Amino acid sequence: MVGLRAALLAWFDRNARALAFRFERDPDPWAVLVSEVMAQQTQVARVAEKWLAFMGRFPTPAALASAPTGDVIRAWQGLGYNRRAIDLQRAARAIVLAGGRVPEDIDSLQALPGVGPYTARAVAAIAFGRPVGAVDVNVRRVLGRLTGADPAAAPQREMQAAADALVDPARAGDWTHALMDLGATICRPARPECDACPVRTWCSFAGVAGVRPNPAPGRRGAVPFEATTRWLRGRIVGRLCGVPPGTTVTFDGPLGLHAPEAVSAALASLAADGIVELDAVGAARLAGEQA
Numbered sequence: 001m002v003g004l005r006a007a008l009l010a011w012f013d014r015n016a017r018a019l020a021f022r023f024e025r026d027p028d029p030w031a032v033l034v035s036e037v038m039a040q041q042t043q044v045a046r047v048a049e050k051w052l053a054f055m056g057r058f059p060t061p062a063a064l065a066s067a068p069t070g071d072v073i074r075a076w077q078g079l080g081y082n083r084r085a086i087d088l089q090r091a092a093r094a095i096v097l098a099g100g101r102v103p104e105d106i107d108s109l110q111a112l113p114g115v116g117p118y119t120a121r122a123v124a125a126i127a128f129g130r131p132v133g134a135v136d137v138n139v140r141r142v143l144g145r146l147t148g149a150d151p152a153a154a155p156q157r158e159m160q161a162a163a164d165a166l167v168d169p170a171r172a173g174d175w176t177h178a179l180m181d182l183g184a185t186i187c188r189p190a191r192p193e194c195d196a197c198p199v200r201t202w203c204s205f206a207g208v209a210g211v212r213p214n215p216a217p218g219r220r221g222a223v224p225f226e227a228t229t230r231w232l233r234g235r236i237v238g239r240l241c242g243v244p245p246g247t248t249v250t251f252d253g254p255l256g257l258h259a260p261e262a263v264s265a266a267l268a269s270l271a272a273d274g275i276v277e278l279d280a281v282g283a284a285r286l287a288g289e290q291a
């Protein structure tokens, strides 16, 4: 265990990905929370681009909490899954109501809108040095291979226990980043580079021919992205971000491959999520923006 930790952290010290949202010391918990929410469903390179501008605009929970929701959605453009922006603003408002500081304990973090078990633990480890493991799909794959468990079948509590047991308590934040980087650059889903892996000595799967790749959750078979509701929602929000604040837009025809009925349903779901507001005749504008 000690050797494995030392080997991975030594590798991390030499090979850490230089990402704008990583901090050498004394990380700002708010900045960490924002980066982790952004990274939930967006590639880290894209997050790195957007995070700096977002933090410049909303440097504190109070700044985000008091902003018009439409401004937050506009600042979120390019990251996708706009619902996360809404939840992040709700989280900021909850933090402000509780005194303005990002909470340290996992239960309080997880009680924030949009913060699940992974994000809560990542923030606790990176921002506060708590010795807890953050298990996302990539970490699950790495841990599964290291310990010989089936990443697709192992119960979450087993994976969580394995992750917690492995954390280096002296460098919990670096450990969290190191596991993420290992999963992203070496222990990839397909064709892991076991020969270059710093923890090969301790790995049950090291060099095993045909290490089983995880299922690719992003794959949608033969359905083109343009045919998905996600595309449609993103196109609607993108169009609303392209007009001056408070301007209403009427969507009364098809959009791309989507019939008017599907467009109406997408508008209704965006309104239910708090992303857009609809007037009496069904015209839409970004939430919180005044005409």
Ligand code: SF4
Binding pocket: 142, 145, 146, 186, 187, 188, 192, 193, 194, 195, 197, 198, 199, 200, 203, 204, 205, 206, 207, 211
């Ligand atoms: Fe992954 Fe191979 Fe390293 Fe094991 S030895 S953790 S399978 S890259």
